[in-house]
Amino acid sequence: MLIAGATAAGCGKDPGDPLAGVRPPRLPAPKGAAHHFDLRPVARGLVRPTWVGTAPGDSRSLWVLEQPGRLVRVQGRTRRTVIDLRSEVKVGAEQGLLAAAFHPDFARNRRLVVHFTNRRGDTRVVELRLPRRRGAQPKRRLLLGERHPEENHNGGTVTFGPDGRLYLGLGDGGGAFDPRRKAQDPRSRLGKILSADVDAPGPPRWRALVMGLRNPWRFSFDAGLNEMWIGDVGQDAAEEIDRIQVEPDERPKNLGWGPFEGTTRVRRGGDRLHRGELVWPVAAYRHERGRCSVTGGLVYRGSRVPALAGRYVFGDFCSGELWSLKPKPGEGAEDLRRERAKVPQLTHIGADERGELLMASSSGTIYRAYAARGR
Numbered sequence: 507m508l509i510a511g512a513t514a515a516g517c518g519k520d521p522g523d524p525l526a527g528v529r530p531p532r533l534p535a536p537k538g539a540a541h542h543f544d545l546r547p548v549a550r551g552l553v554r555p556t557w558v559g560t561a562p563g564d565s566r567s568l569w570v571l572e573q574p575g576r577l578v579r580v581q582g583r584t585r586r587t588v589i590d591l592r593s594e595v596k597v598g599a600e601q602g603l604l605a606a607a608f609h610p611d612f613a614r615n616r617r618l619v620v621h622f623t624n625r626r627g628d629t630r631v632v633e634l635r636l637p638r639r640r641g642a643q644p645k646r647r648l649l650l651g652e653r654h655p656e657e658n659h660n661g662g663t664v665t666f667g668p669d670g671r672l673y674l675g676l677g678d679g680g681g682a683f684d685p686r687r688k689a690q691d692p693r694s695r696l697g698k699i700l701s702a703d704v705d706a707p708g709p710p711r712w713r714a715l716v717m718g719l720r721n722p723w724r725f726s727f728d729a730g731l732n733e734m735w736i737g738d739v740g741q742d743a744a745e746e747i748d749r750i751q752v753e754p755d756e757r758p759k760n761l762g763w764g765p766f767e768g769t770t771r772v773r774r775g776g777d778r779l780h781r782g783e784l785v786w787p788v789a790a791y792r793h794e795r796g797r798c799s800v801t802g803g804l805v806y807r808g809s810r811v812p813a814l815a816g817r818y819v820f821g822d823f824c825s826g827e828l829w830s831l832k833p834k835p836g837e838g839a840e841d842l843r844r845e846r847a848k849v850p851q852l853t854h855i856g857a858d859e860r861g862e863l864l865m866a867s868s869s870g871t872i873y874r875a876y877a878a879r880g881r
């Protein structure tokens with residue numbers, strides 16, 4: 507559900523609030539639980555994994571990020587540390603080595619990008635070119651360095667889009683209720699999803715695709731529809747899922763934080779929405795039954811779990827619950843269902859080279875999804 511013209515005045519309860527008349531849509535309520543898939547552990551004993559994926563040209567391995575700073579290649583029972591950044595990474599609840607992205611041409615150029623918190627607590631996005639010779643150091647290039655005021659809301663995902671650009675999610679800088687008002691500040695990189703062409707010569711030129719974010723820990727592309735799905739972690743009221751058309755040449759779309767958390771108006775003095783199409787979440791849930799922090803997932807385009815075809819899968823870090831929903835044609839979502847499977851301390855939902863689901867738990871385990879038995 508999209509609302510153009512974010513500053514529409516109206517007849518809300520507070521006549522002094524210019525956003526009082528902005529009417530959010532009704533979001534889908536969860537239907538009965540579903541049993542679309544089961545999970546099986548495929549690797550255990552990793553150190554606080556934050557991310558799992560497969561590298562182009564390497565279908566035999568899983569590549570796992572450990573929050574303290576290592577990239578580990580897992581092949582059966584064999585583990586190999588490919589990159590060790592532990593001496594320069596600061597680890598905290600939300601700090602550490604947070605996400606990685608393989609260059610689409612990784613099989614030839616050996617380039618990948620990592621996003622981490624450095625020892626000063628600031629954001630670093632670095633490109634590494636893996637050496638052919640074992641033991642040699644990777645070549646590195648700084649793609650983005652951003653001062654980060656607090657320990658929380660560092661964002662996370664870094665990934666290449668279907669257009670070959672690199673995309674990065676940054677949180678609002680931390681603290682409660684975006685005290686520095688960064689998410690609505692177009693001059694700040696905080697509270698944004700940014701993109702840059704990292705194949706162009708010279709330093710990357712970052713620009714915002716989305717603004718008004720609190721902490722986009724995970725987002726992903728549904729490449730065929732040129733859409734992005736975002737899990738924006740909430741404050742007290744709502745964990746939300748957002749769905750946007752990727753239109754990098756348009757003005758950044760505005761997801762509403764801090765004036766809105768989910769569809770709830772957050773009352774603060776003097777805040778306003780910057781211009782840009784206001785996009786409401788397509789789904790949201792509250793902090794009840796141990797739920798605390800959304801882990802955005804992806805639209806399933808694999809084949810192993812036919813019942814999930816075309817559904818968006820996401821979960822909650824604290825409760826470990828997983829949900830799936832069906833994108834409505836064009837915009838919005840329906841058929842929101844809690845899944846039977848759970849992943850405690852869910853940090854990441856990714857896919858292998860065939861689009862099959864991989865999930866990471868900070869407890870140390872990596873899972874794969876399989877079609878539910880008995881269906």
Ligand SMILES: [Ca+2]
Pocket residue numbers: 718738746761762763766767768786787
């Ligand atoms: Ca929002």
